[in-house]
Amino acid sequence: MNERFVLCDGGLWMYYLGARGKLSWRGEPIVPDADGQPMSRLSAPGWWATNHEATTITVRKPVPAKTIGYRLTDPMTASERFPNTLTLAEWESRSPNDVEWELYTAVTEPQPDEVITIDGPWLRLDGTPPPTDDDRTWVPRLPDALRNRPEYYHLFPGELVGFRDHIKQLAQAHRYKQFVFLDHKGKPGVYVSLQVPFDQPITEYRPALNRDGSGSRPRKGKTVTVTARRELVLDVPHRIAGANRAEAAARWDELTAHYQALLDEASVAACSHCRGHGYVPQRAEETSRG
Known part of the structure; x- marks a missing residue:
């Protein structure tokens, strides 16, 4: 079975060397040569690139003294x-x-290096370049005959999994985050509770409580900054599907921006006049009119 593949994109020739592309010496990768010129390692395992169509690809493996x-x-x-x-x-x-x-x-x-020639024939793939390796897991829907051919994975329909956890981590990193839960109180999705400051800082005095719950003497209390509470339940899918990995990755990034915009919108400073409720209590309205 042929395990030699090549992709060409914009003058860059990308070769899949398979197991030969994973050679290393004392923990460092061995750089193969294309017609005597060092190749560039791509992020996808086993893939190497050069600026021309190679005639001969060799690997120089060091030999111990x-x-x-x-x-x-x-x-x-x-x-x-x-x-x-x-x-x-x-x-x-x-x-x-x-x-x-x-x-x-x-x-x-000293011993001369062992020169390994990686022979063809090279099968040219009709598709996009191998994707940048990241922490997103791609699950392709492949024909049975290709299930053991990772070089094809990104070209077939499939799903990127773990999107809900990705949005949860995004919410947990929010500066006003109070709580973030998955499927909170039986509601599917990502539940987010934010503590948002008011446009004009509001403080209030809170007396300390005794062990029995009763209020303590005033001098034991403290003044705290009051915040408005905002809650969101985001209907976030666990998987992002696509006709290929590149399409799913673009959709992943698009939805990430969408949910980030929702979090940003909920982070706008609360109105200090209405205390974030959307209306001004009657007494406060009369007081403001003087």
């Missing part, structure tokens, strides 16, 4: 029992103990 013998760490300690140098065969015949391991240092010889 070869041990060819041993020498004394301190040549001044050389003796008949402990010669200055030992061949590999002499070292192995001595069955070295801890003392000898402390006295001797391995002599190594």
